[in-house]
Amino acid sequence: MDRRWSTVLLDTLVMTAGLGTLTMMSVAKPDVMAHFGISDAQYEWQHIAYVFGLFVAFLLGHTRLYEGSFKRSVAIALSWAAIPQALIPFAPNWNTVVFLRFVQGFVITLVPLFSTQIAGFFVAERPLAKGIILSGIFWGGVFGSISAKYAVRNFGWRGGFLVTVLVMYAVLALWWLFVEDFEIIHKTEGNAKVNVWKMPFTWVLGLTFFPALWVIFTIIGFSSSIGYELGWTMGQVATLSTGLSVSKALWSIGMGYVGYLLSRKNPSSRGLFKAIVQVMIFSYAVAFVGLVIYGKAMLDGSYGLALASVALVGALQGTGPAFWTSAPATYPKSIFPKASFALGLISNSANVIAPGLTNVLAGHSVGLALGELALMPLVGILTLIAVSRMRLPVEELGDEA
Numbered sequence: 001m002d003r004r005w006s007t008v009l010l011d012t013l014v015m016t017a018g019l020g021t022l023t024m025m026s027v028a029k030p031d032v033m034a035h036f037g038i039s040d041a042q043y044e045w046q047h048i049a050y051v052f053g054l055f056v057a058f059l060l061g062h063t064r065l066y067e068g069s070f071k072r073s074v075a076i077a078l079s080w081a082a083i084p085q086a087l088i089p090f091a092p093n094w095n096t097v098v099f100l101r102f103v104q105g106f107v108i109t110l111v112p113l114f115s116t117q118i119a120g121f122f123v124a125e126r127p128l129a130k131g132i133i134l135s136g137i138f139w140g141g142v143f144g145s146i147s148a149k150y151a152v153r154n155f156g157w158r159g160g161f162l163v164t165v166l167v168m169y170a171v172l173a174l175w176w177l178f179v180e181d182f183e184i185i186h187k188t189e190g191n192a193k194v195n196v197w198k199m200p201f202t203w204v205l206g207l208t209f210f211p212a213l214w215v216i217f218t219i220i221g222f223s224s225s226i227g228y229e230l231g232w233t234m235g236q237v238a239t240l241s242t243g244l245s246v247s248k249a250l251w252s253i254g255m256g257y258v259g260y261l262l263s264r265k266n267p268s269s270r271g272l273f274k275a276i277v278q279v280m281i282f283s284y285a286v287a288f289v290g291l292v293i294y295g296k297a298m299l300d301g302s303y304g305l306a307l308a309s310v311a312l313v314g315a316l317q318g319t320g321p322a323f324w325t326s327a328p329a330t331y332p333k334s335i336f337p338k339a340s341f342a343l344g345l346i347s348n349s350a351n352v353i354a355p356g357l358t359n360v361l362a363g364h365s366v367g368l369a370l371g372e373l374a375l376m377p378l379v380g381i382l383t384l385i386a387v388s389r390m391r392l393p394v395e396e397l398g399d400e401a
Contacts, residue, residue, distance in 0.1 A: 004121040004122065004129075005129075006178065007117075007121070007178070007179050007180075008118065008121075008129045008132050008133060009132070010174070010175045010178060010179055011114050011117070011118075011133045011136070011175070011179075012132055012133050012135065012136040012139075013136065013171055013174070013175065014074065014078065014110065014136070014171055014172065014175050015110060015114075015133055015134070015136025015137055015140060016136040016137075016139050016140040016143060016171075017078075017140065017167055017168050017171040017172075018077075018078050018081050018082075018107050018110060018140070018168060019081075019107065019136070019137045019140040019141070019144075020139070020140025020141060020142075020143045020144030020147075021081070021085065021140070021144055021148075021164035021165075021167055021168055022050075022081060022085070022104060022107070022140075022144065023140075023141060023144035023145045023148050024085070024144070024148045024151070024152075024160055024161055024164050025046060025088075025101070026145070027144075027145060027148035027149055027152060027160075028148070028152050028157040028160060028161070029043065031152070031156075031157035032097075032157065035157075036093070036094045036097065038094050042094060045094075045098045046097055046098050046101040047101070047221070048355070048356075049098045049099070049101045049102035049105070050101040050102065050104055050105045051105065051217055051351045051352070051355060052102060052105065052351065052352055053101070053102040053103060053104060053105020053106055054105040054108045054217075054348055054351045055105075055345070055348045055349055055351045055352050056102075056105065056106070057080075057105055057106040057107075057108045057109045057344075057348075058108075058109070058112070058341050058342075058344040058345035058348055059345060060106060060109055060341075066109065066113065066184060066341075067184055067185065068183060068184060069181055069183065069184075070113065070116070070117060070181055070182050070183070070184055071176060071179065071181045073113055073184060074110065074113055074114075074172075074175070075172060075176070077106070077107055077109045077110045077113060078107065078110065078168055078169075078172050080103055080104060080105075080106035080107045080109070081104050081106075081107035081168060082165050082168040082169060083103075084100035084101070084103045084104045085104070085161055085164055085165050085168070086161070086162060086165045087100055088100050088101075088161055089157070089158035089161045089162065090158075108344075108348070109341075111134070111324060111344065112324075112337070112340035112341050112344050113184075114130075114133050115130065115324045115325065115327065115328070115340050116184060116328075116336075116337045116340060117182075118130060118133070118325075119325075119327075119328035119336065120182065123263070123267045123272070124260055124263035124264035124267050124272070125260050125263075125264075126259075126260075126263070126272075126325040126328065126329070127255070127256045127257075127258075127259025127260050127263060127275070127276070127279065127321045127322055127325050128253075128256040128257050128259065128260035128321070129256070130256060130320070130321040130324045130325050131252045131253045131254070131255060131256015131257065131259070131320070131321030132252075132253055132256060134252045134256075134317070134320045134321055134324065135248075135249040135250075135252040135253050137249075138245040138246070138248045138249035138252065138317070139245075139249050141241075141242075141245040142242055142245050142246060142249075144164075145238070145241075145242065148160060148164070151163045151164065184337060185334075185337070194332075194334075194335050194397065196331070196335055196338055196339045196342045196393075197342060199393055200390070201330070201387070201390050201391070201392065201393055202339065202342055202343065202346070202393075203346060204383065204386055204387045204390065205326060205330070205343060205387050206342065206343045206344075206345070206346025206347050207346060207347070207383050208280060208319075208323065208347075208380060208383045208384050208387055209280075209319060209320070209323040209343070209347035209380075210346070210347050210349065210350045210379075210380075210383075211284070211350070211376035211377060211379045211380035211383070212283075212284070212287075212316045212317070212319045212320070212323075212347075212376070212377075212380060213347055213348060213350040213351060213354070214350040214353075214354040214373075214376050215287075215291070215313075215316055215354075215373050215376050215377075216248070216316055216317065217350065217351050217354055217355060218354045218355050218358045218373065219244070219313070219373065220241055220244065221355065222355075222358055222359075222362070222369070222373075223237070223240055223241065223244075223298070223306075224237050224241065225362075226298050226366065227240065227303075230298075230301045230303075232303060236303055239307070240303075240306060240307055240310065243307055243310045243311075244310040244313060244314060246314075247310050247311050247312075247313065247314025247315075247317075248314040248316070248317035249314075249317070250314065251283070251314045251315045251316075251317050251318040252317045252318065252320055252321055254318065255279050255282075255283055255315070255317075255318030255319075255321060255322065256321035256322075258279055258282075259275055259276065259279045259321055259322050259325070262274075262275035262278060262279065263275040269329055269330060269392055269394045269395065269399075270392065270395070272325075272329035272330075273326065273329050273330050273388075273392060274388070275322070276322040276323070276325065276326050276329065277322075277384050277387070277388045279318065279319070279321075279322040280318075280319040280322045280323065280380070280384050281381050281384050281385075282318070283315045283316065283317075283318030283319045283322075284315075284316075284319060284377035284378075284380040284381050284384075285377070285381065286312055286315035286318070287312065287313055287314075287315040287316040287318075287377045288374065288377035288378060289312055290309050290310070290311070290312025290313035290314075290315060291309075291312075291313055291370075291373055291374040291376075291377065292374050293305065293308070293309040293312065294306060294309035294310070294313055294370075294374075295367075295370035295371065295373070295374050297309055298366070298370060299366065299367060299370065316377070319380070323343070323347070324340070326343065327339040327340040327343060328340075329394075330392045330393055330394055331392075331393045331394055332393065332394050332397050332398060332399055333399060335393075339393075357372075358372060358373065
């Protein structure tokens, strides 16, 4: 196998381990609640903290923490998940656990790090490579939820947490042995005066992925809450969640491949960007249909229809591979690593707002909240149309800046 593609598979394995093992918190929920003596409402604080950590994580991309060795940077990113995972079982109180969960959200910096890596490997193949890597997030969700049950059963909830730490570092060690290192440079004399935050293009492009993340980070918890209210069993709710994770993983790979087919026709910056926009618009259009069906299913209490709808709702993740390959396609080589983190910060701001606002709307009307989620893909399409008419930074500044 081409070494580049074997590296992509190893990156996917790291994503699977780093994000998948974090499901231990949900699987061990009864044990954790009993140990710390907390309520369901208090338990949700850890999830809110984790999601907020996903947003704050991208601020780290503009620090020296992620300059220099790429392999060291990946080790740091994975350790944001692993070290708190080892500390949670021994936390003195619940507030400490909430803080540790906030820190675990920083693991998402793996995404822009791997984006920087594959930008040096591929051109037209970038969307496919990124789609495979991003699918690891959702394979991790499936693998993590299944393996965590066995870990808790055999080692207890504390032991289960520690086992997942060993899994993360074992995967990192394997990855480290076979992946080549390179230097990540955020500042050079050529780009020192270029500020990606002052470019309107950065803000509009970042907002193209905002609607997808709005739904992705809201729908699982929202579906579970509604499902239990409708009288669905724990097994049914878990199956719905697993089905959505599998759907998102498959759409991530599938639309990554479509992006590759479109990109190879015209590998210029404008040609690559056109392919990115086309893939994202198509993914949003399919997801819109899926969310309309999903909304009807939840309002009617139809479990079968809800389960069928996730096959289309998962298309939201089809936007991910295209979005995460946009920085190297549209920014000069000297600044696209910093642009990747900026785009991540803008798009992941949805994590801070979406779950809370959706719950507030649901408090007034479940139909209103479902309507809000269904409208998000249309917002994404309109934003993509707007950004497609803008000049690319690489066209204004040149390829090297």
